[in-house]
Amino acid sequence: LGARPLQIITTTPRPTRLMKKLIADPAVHHSRLSTVANSGNLAAGFVAALEKRYGGTRLARQELDGELIEDTYHSNAEDYYRSIVRLYDMPVRIVHGGHFPSYGRERHRAIIGDWLKKKESA
16 A cells, blocks of 8 residues: 555545544545536536525535535534645545546646635635
């Protein structure tokens, strides 16, 4: 594995014992990104179908828009932003998005860079 193994795992997290353990581990970096950020790898019409079904709901704000819902008791926008910056700077070679096609560092940085630009201009 080398001296500094890196791995990116994507999932829709559930509050399982393992997920809680990973999130609490200071050696594990975690962040959250939207479904929309991966829309280039999804079937045509998939995001539109989800928007039709979930549009206007809290779930749509989180999953489709990638919004950090700041009115939730446990959220912290500054921590989230710092996590995204760290994720952008990670020296990844391949990102695997679960059920979707993998992509390389250039696309990884483009997706995150677009999100950061939107946040910085807001």
